[in-house]
Amino acid sequence: MSVLVYTESENGKFKKNALEVASYAAEVAKLLGTNAVSISINATENETLGTYGISKVLNVSNDKLSTFNAKGYANTIVQAAKAENAQVIITSSSTDAKYLAPLVSASLKAGYAPNVVAAPESTSPFTVKRTAFSNKGFALTQINTEIKVVGVSNNSFGIIENATTATVESFDPSLEDNDFSTKSTKVDKVIGKATIADADIVVSGGRGLKGPENWGMIEKLADVLGAATACSKPVSDLGWRPHGEHVGQTGKPVASNLYIAIGISGAIQHLAGVSASKTKVVINTDPEAPFFKAADYGIVGDAFEVVPQLIEKLKEF
Numbered sequence: 001m002s003v004l005v006y007t008e009s010e011n012g013k014f015k016k017n018a019l020e021v022a023s024y025a026a027e028v029a030k031l032l033g034t035n036a037v038s039i040s041i042n043a044t045e046n047e048t049l050g051t052y053g054i055s056k057v058l059n060v061s062n063d064k065l066s067t068f069n070a071k072g073y074a075n076t077i078v079q080a081a082k083a084e085n086a087q088v089i090i091t092s093s094s095t096d097a098k099y100l101a102p103l104v105s106a107s108l109k110a111g112y113a114p115n116v117v118a119a120p121e122s123t124s125p126f127t128v129k130r131t132a133f134s135n136k137g138f139a140l141t142q143i144n145t146e147i148k149v150v151g152v153s154n155n156s157f158g159i160i161e162n163a164t165t166a167t168v169e170s171f172d173p174s175l176e177d178n179d180f181s182t183k184s185t186k187v188d189k190v191i192g193k194a195t196i197a198d199a200d201i202v203v204s205g206g207r208g209l210k211g212p213e214n215w216g217m218i219e220k221l222a223d224v225l226g227a228a229t230a231c232s233k234p235v236s237d238l239g240w241r242p243h244g245e246h247v248g249q250t251g252k253p254v255a256s257n258l259y260i261a262i263g264i265s266g267a268i269q270h271l272a273g274v275s276a277s278k279t280k281v282v283i284n285t286d287p288e289a290p291f292f293k294a295a296d297y298g299i300v301g302d303a304f305e306v307v308p309q310l311i312e313k314l315k316e317f
């Protein structure tokens with residue numbers, strides 16, 4: 001028996017969420033009295049996973065898997081799970097992971113709990129805490145199938161360093177043409193900027209910023225903080241910012257350590273996607289803006305005055 005974790009990488013390097021799910025897998029393995037094994041695809045730093053409690057890494061080197069492909073990746077994970085007799089399979093809650101985890105779960109007839117935020121409350125019955133009602137509450141969910149699939153929310157469990165060493169073995173899944181029925185041929189990504197999913201800090205702007213020409217100060221603030229930039233839905237609908245930055249119920253979920261909302265009213269659909277962030281700071285001229293009720297810190301003020309002062313102050317650190 002083992003715990004298998006899919007550790008995501010990009011250009012060979014493990015993503016931050018890979019280190020978090022590796023740490024989570026090590027904890028589950030400890031609770032079950034077994035080992036945590038990782039499956040990585042075209043990653044180059046596999047032995048480093050030992051630091052996070054992984055005892056063995058199955059590394060797949062396959063050019064056909066150089067871009068994400070849900071079926072091909074899911075089939076690879078399923079074969080690794082069978083080879084390792086995995087009782088629990090762990091993924092992140094990234095967009096890719098949320099795409100492939102249901103395929104893994106269907107293939108193995110395993111129950112799947114996404115958006116899990118803490119180590120299992122109990123292993124018998126296997127019970128996990130997950131977010132519910134668009135992050136407005138939590139639910140305790142039992143997975144009663146023999147094999148379980150768990151999707152861990154980003155920035156929920158944290159990264160824990162253990163002093164173990166990982167052995168690395170190559171793993172060669174048998175993949176057929178049918179596993180590549182869809183294929184991404186080109187993936188455009190802004191290089192060098194933190195992504196919303198992985199960022200510790202997200203600086204987000206809303207319609208209160210009046211127009212795209214005023215985004216310079218949002219980007220400057222994000223640069224000073226090493227943050228990703230995001231926006232409310234109307235901002236991307238108006239074409240002020242790319243759709244990839246739209247966060248909320250119908251956009252990307254944000255689970256950062258710090259979320260700074262500037263000129264955003266805090267509509268329920270926006271809050272639904274950002275409320276998993278640990279600390280929320282709101283800058284808004286209207287003291288009655290609903291976002292203040294959900295905020296940890298608030299500044300009632302004009303973004304055009306507050307943000308430049310904030311940037312100057314932060315530059316001093």
Ligand code: FAD
Binds near residue numbers: 206249268283285
């Ligand atoms: P507004 O509501 O126009 O708020 C602008 C805010 O800026 C105001 O609070 C104002 O006081 C403040 N302001 C103005 N000037 C300044 C200034 N100089 N300095 C500081 N503050 C200032 N929205 C999302 O964001 N994400 C979603 O995923 C999403 N999904 C939706 C799904 C559905 C089905 C529906 C119906 C709506 C959805 N919406 C979503 C839209 C949502 O209901 C709100 O309309 C939207 O979030 C409002 O965006 P906003 O806060 O940027 O703009």
